[in-house]
Amino acid sequence: MQSGEESQSNSIDAIRDRITSVQDKALEEHVGEYDAIHAQLERALSAIDGL
Numbered sequence: 001m002q003s004g005e006e007s008q009s010n011s012i013d014a015i016r017d018r019i020t021s022v023q024d025k026a027l028e029e030h031v032g033e034y035d036a037i038h039a040q041l042e043r044a045l046s047a048i049d050g051l
Contacts, residue, residue: 011044 015037022033 011040011047015040015044
């Protein structure tokens with residue numbers, strides 16, 4: 001089982017990878033992807049605030 005810190009780090013890594021991969025998507029998909037990434041970042045920040 002992962003600790004909270006390891007789980008959080010994996011989430012941050014996943015978000016970073018997702019941001020990096022946006023350039024590989026079609027231009028018309030960028031806004032939707034950035035909105036999804038923003039929501040993912042908000043969830044990660046909420047988890048940090050709860051520590």
